[in-house]
Amino acid sequence: MPSNLVLGLDILLLIVLWKVVLRKSILDHHRDRLFDLRDSVREYFVRRSVPLSSPIYMELRDLINAHLRFIDDMNLTSVFVYSSEVDRNPELGAYLKEQIDKRFSTRDENLIELVESTRCQAVLILTQYMVQSSLILMAVVAARGILSIACGIFRRVLLKRGKESRGIDSIVRADLLEEFSYSSSSSGRMKPA
Numbered sequence: 001m002p003s004n005l006v007l008g009l010d011i012l013l014l015i016v017l018w019k020v021v022l023r024k025s026i027l028d029h030h031r032d033r034l035f036d037l038r039d040s041v042r043e044y045f046v047r048r049s050v051p052l053s054s055p056i057y058m059e060l061r062d063l064i065n066a067h068l069r070f071i072d073d074m075n076l077t078s079v080f081v082y083s084s085e086v087d088r089n090p091e092l093g094a095y096l097k098e099q100i101d102k103r104f105s106t107r108d109e110n111l112i113e114l115v116e117s118t119r120c121q122a123v124l125i126l127t128q129y130m131v132q133s134s135l136i137l138m139a140v141v142a143a144r145g146i147l148s149i150a151c152g153i154f155r156r157v158l159l160k161r162g163k164e165s166r167g168i169d170s171i172v173r174a175d176l177l178e179e180f181s182y183s184s185s186s187s188g189r190m191k192p193a
Contacts, residue, residue, distance in 0.1 A: 018135055027072055030129040034071070037121055038064040044114055056111050059103045060118055067122055076130045076137070 038061060045057045052058075086093045104115045131137050 023133055026129065026132045030125055031068060031071060033125045034064055034068050034122065037118065037125065041118055056104065056106050056115060060115065064122060067126060071126065071129060074126060074130055076134060079130065
């Protein structure tokens, strides 16, 4: 019974730590990246002597400011729900795309490249935030990372123990696993040669 109480307190402590410390740090990190992106857009326009009253600059600035304002409310669930609503209503999707394309339309090739790059970077930052701020997805990513490290170590150990060969031995050294099985069983102890 006391171990269940300790486990419960540990889980509660982890949840509080996640919500109070880690999630806020993740939010701050991604907001900083959006601020840096906004500053780089401004620097681009200043360096090229394009006025900051340019419609493209103002649209990009407004887009990044909107991302900064609403990043805390973004999560994968709400994005999936919104995406499915737009997919169910093709006219709405076409209208939204037309309006967004109209906001960022320009004939200047350099600005077209800047707009596409900036929008892609902003989406990447937001997507990374949504994944990293999800406790469940972070647990999956962490488990995958630990599994990848363990598999890499296991693979190196197997390759050091013997020559690479064909067949099953190219995937896992069968003799190593057989040795392990025999040495672990109580009745079939192998004697060293």
